[in-house]
Amino acid sequence: MTASVVVVMTSPRVAPGLLDVATWDLLRAAGAVCCGSADHPQRAALTAAGIAVEVLAVEVLADAGRQATAEALRGRAYADPSRPVVWLAAPATGTPPTTGTLPATGTLPATGTLPAGETPGADGALWAGGAEPGGERDLLDALATLAGADLTVTVVQGSRDLPGARLLDAVAVMDRLRSPGGCPWDAEQTHASLASYLLEEAYEAYQAIEDDNHADLREELGDVLMQVLFHARIAAEGNGWPDGPADAGTPDTGATRADRNLDDRDGDDRNSTPRNGAGRDETARNGAVRGGGEIQRGTAVWDIDDVAAGLADKLVRRHPHVFGSVTVDGAAAVETNWDKIKDVEKGRRSVTEGVPLSQPALALAAKLQKRAAKVGVPVDLALGAGQLSPVDVVVGLVGELARDTDTGSAAAEAETPAETLVGDLLFAAVALARQAGADPEAALRTSARRFRDTLAAAEDAIRAAGLDPRETDADSWRAHWPAARQTPTGSTTPAA
Numbered sequence: 358m359t360a361s362v363v364v365v366m367t368s369p370r371v372a373p374g375l376l377d378v379a380t381w382d383l384l385r386a387a388g389a390v391c392c393g394s395a396d397h398p399q400r401a402a403l404t405a406a407g408i409a410v411e412v413l414a415v416e417v418l419a420d421a422g423r424q425a426t427a428e429a430l431r432g433r434a435y436a437d438p439s440r441p442v443v444w445l446a447a448p449a450t451g452t453p454p455t456t457g458t459l460p461a462t463g464t465l466p467a468t469g470t471l472p473a474g475e476t477p478g479a480d481g482a483l484w485a486g487g488a489e490p491g492g493e494r495d496l497l498d499a500l501a502t503l504a505g506a507d508l509t510v511t512v513v514q515g516s517r518d519l520p521g522a523r524l525l526d527a528v529a530v531m532d533r534l535r536s537p538g539g540c541p542w543d544a545e546q547t548h549a550s551l552a553s554y555l556l557e558e559a560y561e562a563y564q565a566i567e568d569d570n571h572a573d574l575r576e577e578l579g580d581v582l583m584q585v586l587f588h589a590r591i592a593a594e595g596n597g598w599p600d601g602p603a604d605a606g607t608p609d610t611g612a613t614r615a616d617r618n619l620d621d622r623d624g625d626d627r628n629s630t631p632r633n634g635a636g637r638d639e640t641a642r643n644g645a646v647r648g649g650g651e652i653q654r655g656t657a658v659w660d661i662d663d664v665a666a667g668l669a670d671k672l673v674r675r676h677p678h679v680f681g682s683v684t685v686d687g688a689a690a691v692e693t694n695w696d697k698i699k700d701v702e703k704g705r706r707s708v709t710e711g712v713p714l715s716q717p718a719l720a721l722a723a724k725l726q727k728r729a730a731k732v733g734v735p736v737d738l739a740l741g742a743g744q745l746s747p748v749d750v751v752v753g754l755v756g757e758l759a760r761d762t763d764t765g766s767a768a769a770e771a772e773t774p775a776e777t778l779v780g781d782l783l784f785a786a787v788a789l790a791r792q793a794g795a796d797p798e799a800a801l802r803t804s805a806r807r808f809r810d811t812l813a814a815a816e817d818a819i820r821a822a823g824l825d826p827r828e829t830d831a832d833s834w835r836a837h838w839p840a841a842r843q844t845p846t847g848s849t850t851p852a853a
Contacts, residue, residue, distance in 0.1 A: 360434035361441040362500060363387075364512045367399060369448035370525045371516040374402030380515040384408050388440030389433045393426065393493075399445050399515075410445065427499035431508055446493050523665040530672045531586040533679065535594070540679050542691035548588060555584045556720065557713075564713035579668035674698060696731065700827075707813045708732050708826070718801035719783075725809050734812065735831040738838050814839050 365380060367373075376384075376399075384390055384403060391411045392400060400410045413426055426444075434442040500510045534543040562577035675695050677683035685691050705711060708728040714721060726739050790797035816826045818837040829837075 358438040359506070360431070360438040360508050362430045362434050362444060362508065362510045363441045364444045364446050364497065364500070364510065365515045366446050366512060367448050367514075367516045368518050368522070369398075370518050370522040373398045374406070376515040377517075380513065381406075383441065383513070384443060386440060387443040388437040390443045390445065391430065391433070392445040393447065397445055398448060403445075423496045423499045426496055427503055430500070431503050434508060444496075446496075518662075521661050521665075523662040523669065526669040527582065527586055527665045527672075530669045531583075531590050534672065534676060535590050538679075540676055540691060541685070542688035542695075543587075545688050546587065546591065548591060551584065551587055551591075553720075555581075555588075557716070557724070558584055560713040560716035560720070561711070564715045567715055575664055576667060576671075579664045579671065582664060582668055583672070674702070707816050709809045709812055712809070714802075714806070718798045718805060722801055722805040722808070725805055725812070729808075729812055732827050733829055733831060734815075734834050738834060739808065811839050 363383060365376075365383070367376070385408065389411060390403065390408055391413050393413060395412050397410070397412075400412075403410050413429055430442050430444055497510075497512070504510045534540045558577065558580040562574060562581055565571075565573035565577045673680045675698050676691075677698075678685040678691065678694070683694065685694060703711065708731065709725060712721070712724050712728065716724070729739055730736075787797045790800060815834065815838050818839075819826045819829055819833065822837065824833065
């Protein structure tokens with residue numbers, strides 16, 4: 358009789374004990390149920406159900422330990438070949454596994470070769486859960502070396518993710534960032550401080566739609582989702598408004614949420630396969646209901662899980678001081694580090710790339726100037742510095758105001774608040790545009806695009822001189838700034 362070891366995989370996004378019927382039957386029929394930690398999340402639920410769970414006294418993550426664990430499981434299986442031995446794997450941190458039998462080839466291939474008739478996971482691996490070196494994937498490799506004619510090793514899914522389950526990962530990451538010991542920049546934010554980012558991310562998503570760029574849209578929707586999660590977390594803490602919100606609204610009850618989430622869908626049918634879409638509700642992934650009930654089908658590009666997963670992964674990458682070993686000194690260092698990581702990820706040539714031109718002209722101008730300031734472009738270059746003679750006086754006044762505000766001079770503090778001065782100036786500019794028959798929105802957008810093109814040209818000139826724009830001082834920027842501005846281009850990004 359062939360002995361059997363069954364590895365039961367579970368999702369960390371599903372409550373312990375919520376296993377499918379086949380897995381419960383397997384656990385009740387097993388000769389032994391083992392795990393590698395007394396803290397395994399399924400252990401308490403199984404014990405409460407009358408199933409004894411043995412904690413093996415070996416370290417799974419060590420080389421000797423994983424081989425010893427595999428041999429211990431084989432020994433228990435040989436002791437009673439009529440009943441399977443079950444190993445409760447640590448909950449997968451990535452894509453849930455498929456069901457299949459480990460090949461008796463000495464090791465589990467990195468690509469997850471499966472027996473005929475089995476389906477690989479979304480990323481081609483038999484189990485994508487423990488991607489980190491030395492995780493339980495190594496135990497599966499060790500078990501594969503023992504598999505043969507007298508021992509079968511099988512992997513089964515005890516619980517599976519529902520569609521949208523990766524949203525839980527994004528929520529968990531946000532909770533970590535806002536918790537004690539998390540990110541100092543995130544901890545400082547309020548509803549008000551984040552308001553402009555909500556608009557900015559929405560316009561970036563809008564730009565991706567205009568550009569018909571599905572890959573960018575997926576990422577930008579993740580950024581919009583981040584704002585939703587951010588505001589929801591702040592509201593949950595009760596820290597969004599210094600004096601409390603004027604109207605907190607009526608809280609949603611758990612029963613109401615449950616009613617909405619359960620509705621009439623068949624969870625088992627929708628989740629019998631990995632997150633690559635096969636076997637899922639194809640209407641949800643690949644089609645839309647049109648008039649007369651006809652479903653227009655297309656090819657699935659991505660879904661909410663992909664959006665949420667991309668966001669969670671991005672937040673982890675961009676916060677190495679929280680999820681890695683990087684040390685930062687305050688919120689300003691977090692922003693600097695974020696920008697550096699983003700530059701590497703995006704491979705952008707110009708700091709103006711990625712700024713959505715679809716946003717309102719005033720927001721566009723502010724964003725471009727903020728990007729320019731981050732790489733050291735002095736304020737006089739952003740103001741035009743006498744290149745547009747009819748408004749030299751206004752430019753000069755604004756320049757003085759900007760310098761006074763930047764240095765925090767006593768004169769600036771004693772006079773009318775900067776916000777009032779700037780507001781009056783902008784309002785007067787709109788009045789001037791109306792009197793002249795010009796569209797202030799279009800005029801400012803043209804100037805903003807002109808500035809974008811000029812900045813990109815200056816970056817190219819600095820690179821041509823063998824310098825790095827991100828390490829350039831104000832005098833060097835002035836020396837390489839184009840003498841005359843050109844008519845702005847209509848492209849969404851500056852020419853490389």
